[in-house]
Amino acid sequence: MTRLAVIAGILFAGSLASAGPPDQPYHQPDTSEWIQPHAQRFFALGNGYASMSQRQHIRLPADLSRLTDIRLQALDGNPFIRRVIVRYVDGAHDTFRVDKWLGVNGDNWIDLSLPGDRRVERIIVLSKDDGNATYAVMGKL
Numbered sequence: 001m002t003r004l005a006v007i008a009g010i011l012f013a014g015s016l017a018s019a020g021p022p023d024q025p026y027h028q029p030d031t032s033e034w035i036q037p038h039a040q041r042f043f044a045l046g047n048g049y050a051s052m053s054q055r056q057h058i059r060l061p062a063d064l065s066r067l068t069d070i071r072l073q074a075l076d077g078n079p080f081i082r083r084v085i086v087r088y089v090d091g092a093h094d095t096f097r098v099d100k101w102l103g104v105n106g107d108n109w110i111d112l113s114l115p116g117d118r119r120v121e122r123i124i125v126l127s128k129d130d131g132n133a134t135y136a137v138m139g140k141l
Helices: 002-019
Strands: 043-050 055-059 069-076 080-088 093-101 109-113 120-128 134-140
Touching: 043 055, 043 069, 043 120, 069 080, 093 109, 120 134
Parallel strands: none
Antiparallel strands: 043 134, 055 120, 069 109, 069 134, 080 093, 080 120
16 A cells, blocks of 8 residues: 555656746747748649659649749659640740659759749640659649
8 A cells, every 4th residue: 555655646746846837937939930931832733643644734723823933853763854844824835844864863853943923824744654653743832
């Protein structure tokens, strides 16, 4: 019985010691610099595209059409990206000649900057059929 009383006393004393003084106020740490605004981050437009299909069409909804950057990132294997064609709502287009293996020598992604303030209707990625390699397409507003 004395053993049980000793163990209960130790547990009770330990819980009081860890509670801290009750008159000390809690201060919320400033996390404003930890959280980047939404416009500063990439978000997924398409995930897990297989390079063996050689052509991927990604149609963008109107609320995501004002992209400033596009990122192609290797997910599995080493996809070879030939070109990226960006078609705008006004009918114009830009072609980015990439000709690069992703995931080789630590280069897991490539970023493409879009010129001007134009609304993107569709992104077309042309890749080389190299088996089971997959990649993601991301955008930044």
